[in-house]
Amino acid sequence: QVQLVESGGGLVQAGGSLRLSCAASGGTSSRYAMAWVRQAPGKEREFVAAISRSGGSTYYAESVKGRFTISRDNAKNTVYLQMNTLKPEDTAVYYCAAAPNVRLGVAVALYDYVYWGQGTQVTVSS
Numbered sequence: 001q002v003q004l005v006e007s008g009g010g011l012v013q014a015g016g017s018l019r020l021s022c023a024a025s026g027g028t029s030s031r032y033a034m035a036w037v038r039q040a041p042g043k044e045r046e047f048v049a050a051i052s053r054s055g056g057s058t059y060y061a062e063s064v065k066g067r068f069t070i071s072r073d074n075a076k077n078t079v080y081l082q083m084n085t086l087k088p089e090d091t092a093v094y095y096c097a098a099a100p101n102v103r104l105g106v107a108v109a110l111y112d113y114v115y116w117g118q119g120t121q122v123t124v125s126s
Contacts, residue, residue, distance in 0.1 A: 022096030
């Protein structure tokens with residue numbers, strides 16, 4: 001059983017930056033394709049970014065492309081989301097997720113993600 005723990009959320013002004021971290025334990029995150037998914041109040045979960053097992057492939061939602069960067073350090077079993085030029089519409093709970101059954105490339109369907117963290121709140125003030 002893999003546990004995912006997110007950290008790094010908080011309150012930031014529009015235009016600011018935050019870096020989220022997702023630490024995996026009870027397994028090895030390097031075995032899994034990983035993603036960040038967010039959910040704003042009253043809205044469905046939205047795919048934000050994904051990364052392949054090796055880190056060689058990434059995918060971004062159009063809404064964050066050019067502002068967010070997903071990366072991973074497999075030696076530390078940690079995935080990161082660097083968020084720059086934040087906007088109020090980025091306010092949401094951000095979840096880290098792992099797709100153990102996707103061996104190649106990135107997983108872009110939410111149903112591929114089996115393990116989920118508890119989420120970290122990101123609030124962007126205008």
